[in-house]
Amino acid sequence: MRRCVASFILLWLAFSCAPLPAQDSGRDKDSQATIVDRQPATVKPESHTRLRFGGFSAGGHYSASRYGYPFGYPFGYPYYYPFSYAASVGWSPYWWGYYPSMYPAAYWMDSSANSGKVKIETVREDSELLIDGAYAGVLKDLKTLSLAPGAYNLEIRVPDMEPYQKRIYVLTGKTVNIAPQFKPLPEVVP
Amino acid sequence: MKASLAAIILTLLTTFACAVDQKGIAARPKPTDHQDQAAVADFQIGASCLSRVDVQREFASDLNRGYVVIEVALYPENGKSVELDPGQIFLRLTEDGKPIRAAEARTIARSLQKANAGDRDVAVYPSIGIGYGTERYDPNTGRTHPGGWTTDVGVGVGVGNGGAASTDEDRKVMELELTEKGLPKGKFSTPVSGYVYFPAPRSSASSLVLDVTIAGQQTRLTLPRR
Numbered sequence: 001m002r003r004c005v006a007s008f009i010l011l012w013l014a015f016s017c018a019p020l021p022a023q024d025s026g027r028d029k030d031s032q033a034t035i036v037d038r039q040p041a042t043v044k045p046e047s048h049t050r051l052r053f054g055g056f057s058a059g060g061h062y063s064a065s066r067y068g069y070p071f072g073y074p075f076g077y078p079y080y081y082p083f084s085y086a087a088s089v090g091w092s093p094y095w096w097g098y099y100p101s102m103y104p105a106a107y108w109m110d111s112s113a114n115s116g117k118v119k120i121e122t123v124r125e126d127s128e129l130l131i132d133g134a135y136a137g138v139l140k141d142l143k144t145l146s147l148a149p150g151a152y153n154l155e156i157r158v159p160d161m162e163p164y165q166k167r168i169y170v171l172t173g174k175t176v177n178i179a180p181q182f183k184p185l186p187e188v189v190p
Numbered sequence: 191m192k193a194s195l196a197a198i199i200l201t202l203l204t205t206f207a208c209a210v211d212q213k214g215i216a217a218r219p220k221p222t223d224h225q226d227q228a229a230v231a232d233f234q235i236g237a238s239c240l241s242r243v244d245v246q247r248e249f250a251s252d253l254n255r256g257y258v259v260i261e262v263a264l265y266p267e268n269g270k271s272v273e274l275d276p277g278q279i280f281l282r283l284t285e286d287g288k289p290i291r292a293a294e295a296r297t298i299a300r301s302l303q304k305a306n307a308g309d310r311d312v313a314v315y316p317s318i319g320i321g322y323g324t325e326r327y328d329p330n331t332g333r334t335h336p337g338g339w340t341t342d343v344g345v346g347v348g349v350g351n352g353g354a355a356s357t358d359e360d361r362k363v364m365e366l367e368l369t370e371k372g373l374p375k376g377k378f379s380t381p382v383s384g385y386v387y388f389p390a391p392r393s394s395a396s397s398l399v400l401d402v403t404i405a406g407q408q409t410r411l412t413l414p415r416r
Contacts, residue, residue, distance in 0.1 A: 049309065056318070058319070058320075059320070060321065061320070061322070062321065062323070114357070114359075149357065149360050149362075151363060169249075169250035169363050169364075169366070172355055172356065176250060
């Protein structure tokens with residue numbers, strides 16, 4: 001039991017904390033000698049394999065039955081005695097609750113299609129967010145946005161501060177992190 | 191006559207609507223804020239090489255996949271205007287190395303999209319289960335199974351093709367980003383700055399050489415590699 005828990009924790013730590021292997025370093029060494037005469041048309045960036053932690057699930061099961069399930073009987077077999085209880089919880093960065101915890105991949109497959117993410121570091125929760133000049137909401141509710149690929153003009157308004165403006169470029173499956181820096185409004189001399 | 195005039199206006203409007211505005215970036219206050227700088231007849235020029243971290247922070251497009259990004263800024267003297275052409279800027283990986291021409295935004299975007307499309311996404315889903323069962327009688331075999339604790343650990347692996355930023359829409363966005371942040375071309379009388387992208391992977395060279403020709407004046411800048 002302890003070994004199982006320990007191995008699970010180790011697995012989880014390994015996949016969630018380990019940096020993704022960069023393949024560029026290997027390429028640098030062997031191509032340095034021939035790179036000087038490369039022209040734009042000949043550049044062929046290598047393909048990457050991205051390893052990511054999709055989420056985990058933990059389940060518990062209790063059964064109390066003399067004629068027990070599970071012994072290979074189909075559901076509804078006369079000997080089945082429905083005195084059992086099962087519970088399962090799960091977590092996935094791509095899973096927001098519509099799908100059962102045992103199938104986090106289902107949501108991931110849907111959510112990663114044709115959108116990128118924008119994560120905004122919140123300074124004050126009452127900050128207002130404007131996208132391309134249009135009010136999008138309060139930052140408290142919009143710490144992470146999903147946007148279609150494109151270029152957007154972001155503006156964050158905080159009371160008594162100069163608005164923070166930034167042009168961002170959103171790409172499918174990528175995350176743009178924004179840490180806004182605010183300056184106080186210049187004092188108006190009467 | 192009216193029809194041809196309308197066609198000309200329509201063509202012009204379409205051209206302007208489709209053209210991407212090459213803005214560049216805000217120039218640093220002084221040429222000395224750059225890694226290297228030089229003063230030539232009517233202007234000063236400064237340049238800096240972006241590190242991998244800088245590139246990651248400044249760009250949504252993954253230019254670390256085979257490109258060196260140089261920030262170039264031109265500071266014309268008061269009242270003078272200078273003609274700038276990014277096509278006249280060349281990079282050398284060594285003092286006597288062959289010159290590398292700057293890549294165009296469209297070429298880079300296409301290349302990156304192609305590379306991204308070949309990426310693989312591997313997602314890992316560990317799971318753990320704990321169970322407890324009481325004594326059970328199996329009528330099939332006539333045996334009684336003792337109850338007790340059960341545990342299980344598993345890992346699910348999902349593999350998908352086509353990485354991030356691999357659609358046609360992404361290519362357009364990357365091209366737009368690289369164009370907008372690129373060093374603009376034209377005649378300038380105020381400081382102007384932007385990025386120039388060279389197709390060269392990271393190497394162990396400690397410094398890079400930038401050959402710049404502006405208004406017939408050639409100058410050489412040496413940039414420490416970061």
